Amino acid sequence: MNTIRLPVGAIIDRAIDFLVEHLSFLTKAGADIIETVLGAIERGLIAIPTPGFIALAALAIWLLTKDRKLCLGSIIGLILIWNMGLWAATVSTIALVAVSTFCALAIGIPLGIMAAISSFLNKIVTPILDIMQTMPAFVYLIPAIPFFGLGKTAAIFSTVVFSMPPAIRFTYLGIRQIPTDLVECSTAFGATRWQRLIKLDLPLAAPTIMAGINQTVMLALSMVVIASMIGAKGLGGEVWKAIQRLQMGRGFEAGIAIVIVAIILDRVLQKLGAPKQQQKEAV
Amino acid sequence: MAKIQVQHLYKIFGPHPNRAMKMLKQGKSKDEIMTAIRHGVGVNNATFDVHEGETVVVMGLSGSGKSTLVRCLNRLITPTAGSILVDGQDVLTMDDSELRELRQRKMGMVFQNFALFPHRTVLENAAMGLEMQGVPVAERLRKADEALALVGLEAWGASYPNELSGGMQQRVGLARAMALSPDILLMDEAFSALDPLIRRDMQDELINLQDKMRKTIVFISHDLDEALKLGDRIILMKDGAIVQIGTPEEILTDPATDYVARFVQDVDITKVLTAESVMKRSEAVAYLRTDGPRTALRKMRKHNIAHLFVVDQNNQLVGIISADGAAALAAEGKDRLSDAICTDIKIVSSTTPAQDLFTIMADLPYPLAVTDENNRFKGVIVRGTLVAAIAERRGAA
Numbered sequence: 001m002n003t004i005r006l007p008v009g010a011i012i013d014r015a016i017d018f019l020v021e022h023l024s025f026l027t028k029a030g031a032d033i034i035e036t037v038l039g040a041i042e043r044g045l046i047a048i049p050t051p052g053f054i055a056l057a058a059l060a061i062w063l064l065t066k067d068r069k070l071c072l073g074s075i076i077g078l079i080l081i082w083n084m085g086l087w088a089a090t091v092s093t094i095a096l097v098a099v100s101t102f103c104a105l106a107i108g109i110p111l112g113i114m115a116a117i118s119s120f121l122n123k124i125v126t127p128i129l130d131i132m133q134t135m136p137a138f139v140y141l142i143p144a145i146p147f148f149g150l151g152k153t154a155a156i157f158s159t160v161v162f163s164m165p166p167a168i169r170f171t172y173l174g175i176r177q178i179p180t181d182l183v184e185c186s187t188a189f190g191a192t193r194w195q196r197l198i199k200l201d202l203p204l205a206a207p208t209i210m211a212g213i214n215q216t217v218m219l220a221l222s223m224v225v226i227a228s229m230i231g232a233k234g235l236g237g238e239v240w241k242a243i244q245r246l247q248m249g250r251g252f253e254a255g256i257a258i259v260i261v262a263i264i265l266d267r268v269l270q271k272l273g274a275p276k277q278q279q280k281e282a283v
Numbered sequence: 284m285a286k287i288q289v290q291h292l293y294k295i296f297g298p299h300p301n302r303a304m305k306m307l308k309q310g311k312s313k314d315e316i317m318t319a320i321r322h323g324v325g326v327n328n329a330t331f332d333v334h335e336g337e338t339v340v341v342m343g344l345s346g347s348g349k350s351t352l353v354r355c356l357n358r359l360i361t362p363t364a365g366s367i368l369v370d371g372q373d374v375l376t377m378d379d380s381e382l383r384e385l386r387q388r389k390m391g392m393v394f395q396n397f398a399l400f401p402h403r404t405v406l407e408n409a410a411m412g413l414e415m416q417g418v419p420v421a422e423r424l425r426k427a428d429e430a431l432a433l434v435g436l437e438a439w440g441a442s443y444p445n446e447l448s449g450g451m452q453q454r455v456g457l458a459r460a461m462a463l464s465p466d467i468l469l470m471d472e473a474f475s476a477l478d479p480l481i482r483r484d485m486q487d488e489l490i491n492l493q494d495k496m497r498k499t500i501v502f503i504s505h506d507l508d509e510a511l512k513l514g515d516r517i518i519l520m521k522d523g524a525i526v527q528i529g530t531p532e533e534i535l536t537d538p539a540t541d542y543v544a545r546f547v548q549d550v551d552i553t554k555v556l557t558a559e560s561v562m563k564r565s566e567a568v569a570y571l572r573t574d575g576p577r578t579a580l581r582k583m584r585k586h587n588i589a590h591l592f593v594v595d596q597n598n599q600l601v602g603i604i605s606a607d608g609a610a611a612l613a614a615e616g617k618d619r620l621s622d623a624i625c626t627d628i629k630i631v632s633s634t635t636p637a638q639d640l641f642t643i644m645a646d647l648p649y650p651l652a653v654t655d656e657n658n659r660f661k662g663v664i665v666r667g668t669l670v671a672a673i674a675e676r677r678g679a680a
Binding site for chain 2: 151179181182184185186187188189191192195199200203204
């Protein structure tokens with residue numbers, strides 16, 4: 001078997017080496033920018049006194065969802081995190097997730113729209129997405145280091161790659177699922193492709209796209225934890241530290257904090273994703 | 284000049300339309316082409332005109348190509364060959380912006396399943412076509428409101444489509460098309476998804492609107508009764524080809540092929556036949572000014588009838604005189620008919636459907652007079668001729 005071994009790994013090594021050699025000055029510069037932005041966000045968030053932060057979060061959740069139970073649960077959960085002494089780590093994780101999600105959506109949603117419009121592009125994107133989604137998450141960590149160096153930017157890079165596929169897939173799906181008679185109707189009334197996108201495709205696909213955004217946020221959160229191995233710090237960093245020191249209790253505390261953040265984000269996003277018409281009918 | 288002129292139009296579905304075209308020209312059928320090279324024949328050599336202000340119903344069973352044909356008219360489907368002229372402009376050579384212009388201003392379309400945007404209010408839906416034209420918000424909402432008023436839905440502008448019944452939704456669909464004030468309305472099975480009672484209401488409403496607006500309408504239907512009711516002319520299609528074009532009565536009474544004959548044989552012919560088509564054009568009338576009782580009696584004897592309709596010099600119907608009445612006048616030596624004329628008689632207009640005639644004629648002791656809109660005498664219907672005329676048409680169909 002060894003006599004005919006194909007040099008897959010070697011080829012990838014050489015390709016990445018080549019890219020690193022010629023691109024790393026760019027990526028490193030990018031890393032600096034992201035590091036600065038992220039640092040600013042983190043400092044801004046941590047500057048808010050914790051009780052004030054929790055109150056603000058509760059208010060925002062109330063305004064967005066009008067869900068009393070969710071609001072109350074969030075307050076209790078966040079106080080528990082604060083009480084466990086994990087506040088700074090949590091804020092750091094939230095900032096990482098926010099920046100990664102923003103990048104993933106900024107790339108993923110337009111890409112999904114383009115794939116829905118051009119079947120040629122879709123043929124290219126689909127297999128890449130398949131690879132991205134089945135590749136073990138840890139593998140993304142390796143190339144992130146030579147490009148961005150150990151640290152938060154490398155973590156954001158691998159998180160973006162890992163969490164982007166649902167944003168693309170759900171956007172594509174949402175637009176492709178528009179009933180054909182509505183599409184035909186917009187054409188029959190002389191809509192341009194752009195008009196159709198703005199007036200028909202995106203409004204009708206919005207609930208599906210929201211579901212994609214939810215998925216992206218959840219994946220980002222899970223990846224941010226894994227990315228603690230390459231210096232993401234935050235709650236993942238706490239877990240990583242606990243593993244290395246075999247502190248089970250500490251590890252679980254950090255784990256519980258991650259679960260609380262995940263549940264709050266998930267429920268809020270689900271509420272936002274429910275189509276307005278249905279809410280109206282339910283009343 | 285015709286509003287829409289379609290000539291030798293073909294639509295082949297499949298990757299190699301030319302091969303299918305060649306087979307069609309060799310006289311191969313739709314099914315043969317499907318089995319041989321897996322190509323669908325949507326429209327096969329369709330040629331017809333639609334005149335300004337006319338309602339043409341394209342009718343046929345599902346798969347007959349009628350929906351494909353109408354989608355070729357605004358190029359939702361691009362034909363394989365042939366030509367389509369709208370107001371003399373060739374639709375097939377239009378570029379994208381000319382085509383949008385045509386769709387935005389000249390042709391409004393109404394769809395079988397309404398195709399309303401669920402995330403928009405009724406008013407916003409009605410304004411959609413104008414929105415695509417880039418009409419400013421205030422103006423397009425005003426026009427949409429007028430269009431909604433036209434279909435009686437002005438009070439529903441703020442509702443969402445899913446709060447409306449099917450019939451109301453289709454009114455919105457109609458208003459959306461009308462808001463463009465297009466010359467041409469394309470209606471694709473517009474009423475087929477509605478239940479029968481609502482469908483009939485909508486048909487009546489369309490006829491009313493059409494009386495006011497005089498649009499050029501191309502209406503797709505698989506329902507023969509609907510076609511007969513709405514169509515000034517009917518285009519009957521089978522397997523993508525046109526088998527007959529004609530007025531409803533021509534289609535019924537003079538079917539071009541066995542297929543048409545079979546298609547129409549279940550129609551209740553009394554719905555389509557009018558008083559005019561079953562009446563006898565009688566020369567036997569008495570003239571009020573010139574004819575005396577003896578002349579009237581002679582005319583009755585000659586035509587072997589017991590009653591005679593009396594008309595004035597303008598051929599306007601005055602009344603009826605019986606043989607007994609005329610004989611009595613003659614015996615008294617009077618030479619004017621006026622004293623014995625019965626003026627209280629039943630009259631029908633020439634457009635009355637034949638099915639209504641049976642009830643009108645029940646227990647009528649004398650024949651029924653048929654007049655035109657100016658009360659001019661056109662002919663008579665007696666029970667025997669009514670039944671005979673219907674039996675004869677039915678036998679032919």
